[in-house]
Amino acid sequence: MFGVPVVVPNSSPVIRRAGSKAVISDYGSSESGIANEESFLFPLEVNEMKGASVAIMPSPVFLWRFKVLLFLLWGICCCKISWDSVMRMSANLRDLFLYEAFLYYNPLLLVTLTVWLWGINLWVFSQSSVNYAKVFDLAQNHLTHREIWKCATWMTIVVPTSMTAYLYLYSHGEVTLAASQPVFLYCIVLMLLISPFDIFYLSSRYYLLRTFWRIILPIQAITFSDFFLADIMTSMSKVFSDLERSVCRMVNRQVATIAWFEADSICGSHSIAIPLVLVFPYLCRLFQCLRQYKDTKEKTCLFNALKYSTAVPVIFLSALKYHVFPEQWVNFYRPLWLISSVLNSLYSFYWDITRDWDLSILSRVFKFKNPSLITSCLYGRIWIYYWVIGSNLVLRCTWTYKLSAHLRHNYITVFTIMALEIVRRFQWIFFRVENEWNKMTSKQNIELSTDLPKEEDPLLSSANHSVHTHTR
Template identity: 75%
Template sequence: MLRVAGKVDSVVLGGVIAGVLLYAAVTMLLIFPFDIFYLSSRYFLLRTLWRIVFPLQAISFADFFVADILTSMAKVFSDLERSVCRMVHRQVATVAWLEADSVCGHHSVAIPAVLVLPYLFRFFQCLRQYKDTGEKTTLLNALKYSTAIPVIFVSALKYHTEHDRWMNFYRPLWLLSSVLNSLYSFYWDVTRDWDLSVFTRIFKFSKPHICSHLLHGRKWVYFWVIASNLVLRCTWTYKLSAHLRHNYLTVFAITALEMFRRFQWVFFRVENEWNKMNTKSNVQLSMSDLSNEEEKLLKSNDHNV
């Protein structure tokens, strides 16, 4: 028995050392100062992360684009926090998990605190955008990210309140906040981030011929994106809720689905931004052509006079 226990301890120690070395290697790779391993890209990412954490300047497309992606990594950050906590407290063996669950396990207050950080970053970015632009839609966007906060913290209350109170009050409150967050996020994805303004026309079945050119000939793609985004937005709430994350196979499956959902979001979000840039440039060119025509007309009038 002692020999087996010694082998288990050796394996556990090796796993801890490997984890520490992995985290250290990733950190060193990001801050490596020499012009190898895509130095400009690494430093651009670090600058962007710094601007996300401290939004003290005007928010660029890269700032909120990366910050949006970080919200999909909230569970990754909470798992990273738990791993570091286990390493610091040397709680790697299963017995240690059970003995000190309140320190690094499900009862830890650090888990909801880390989960909420990406949403707070995005929330303060929206406030900064409102300060710079005065657009009220940025406040509505900030409200969207704030709806994730009750989902995270009400879920964590399961480990800090009585069972009856959880079932009768906090659990219905968590369900309500989850539905609100999922539907609000879904609405914003479709109508704002992707700018699929034909969304309402599709389901009203009125004048389908005036639909956006985006849907022409490939309507099934957008039906699929809208429907799958609604389902996956609802499943993502599972990941934000600490009291549901005991089934690790389910968590793994939902993480993979969230990667797929975020890939879809990125594709159509970039497409929408590209369309806006092209539209803006076309308008500027049209205005420039118009001003040139007006200038020629004025010159001809002066010449005739």
């Protein structure tokens, strides 16, 4: 205890720790004390140093918890700074101030939500028998759900940080620096998306860009990836509309100025570009269906094209409110808009259930025939099917709210409904991809069964052989 050396008998074994293992050493057989010191003390010191170095290394669980803690602290700081910045503004300008901030950043925030949900979809598919890489014809080095979540994490950090800087600088009078924040962020996103250098998942980025190009110009044969991404684009049509308004303001140098709100004819809610951008994804999907009918001659493609065409009256009848007299809107155009909205919602809901998901309510849901990914995971949980079908119907109807320009005054309500629509779409993905995988596997099974020889074929061949032998 006080530095007195402890004498260990030569004949007694001593238990020492080598790394993490207990080792029994009997050094009574050593020839001298010096040999004992070299064979025992030196290895003991080395092993203690190794043990110390291993103990210093933090565990992966600790690192993960530390990152989560930093992420939460960062989120709290951003919320605190943003709240204080908003409270600095005068009460009569605060609403316009927040409206402008949401206009710039809600497209990227919703894209971030989309990436997070897509990672969840891939994670669920990786745990099941659905080969999503084969469904989408992906390369072997395609992004996994972990890599998707890594991208979403960085987007979650960068976009709110830029928004916080915008609010802080604008509320403190640094208008020029505030105006540069969304412009700088959009430029970085565009450069990363089209960069030809082998950084930030080059092959996956170019796969996405090629798919976008095929959607815009459906010249060649349409693949499932083209249909799939175009359907997601229809749910994000309001995102594209806000993106167009944001870019319009950046080009016209109206960023971080309250006076822009009066210029509705350029980038405001009265602009003719808004209904054109809203309807663009639906037109792309409509042309895809027509192209598929040209290739396959299936009448189902025409009914699907009709479904997307029902969104066109909803969008343009709503936009007419700003270009006709109020009496005309109330007495004539608004009833037409209501009828077209109900027709679009119910038709889209019917198509989701019966065509995209291939869910027969009387068989697949309640009797669990043809078990597959979803029915296997949710077997015996009927309430989930009620939730999926009911929520899909409700959110199909509320989606009309975002397609209608005359209803988009409360930006917080619109943002919430847009987020719920994206959640509905990625809830839809589970059933849609599973249905496509079931079609692929059933087609492969049919082809294999036709290629295999029948059982009676060997018997017939042997009988023919015996007949020929007998005749000879």
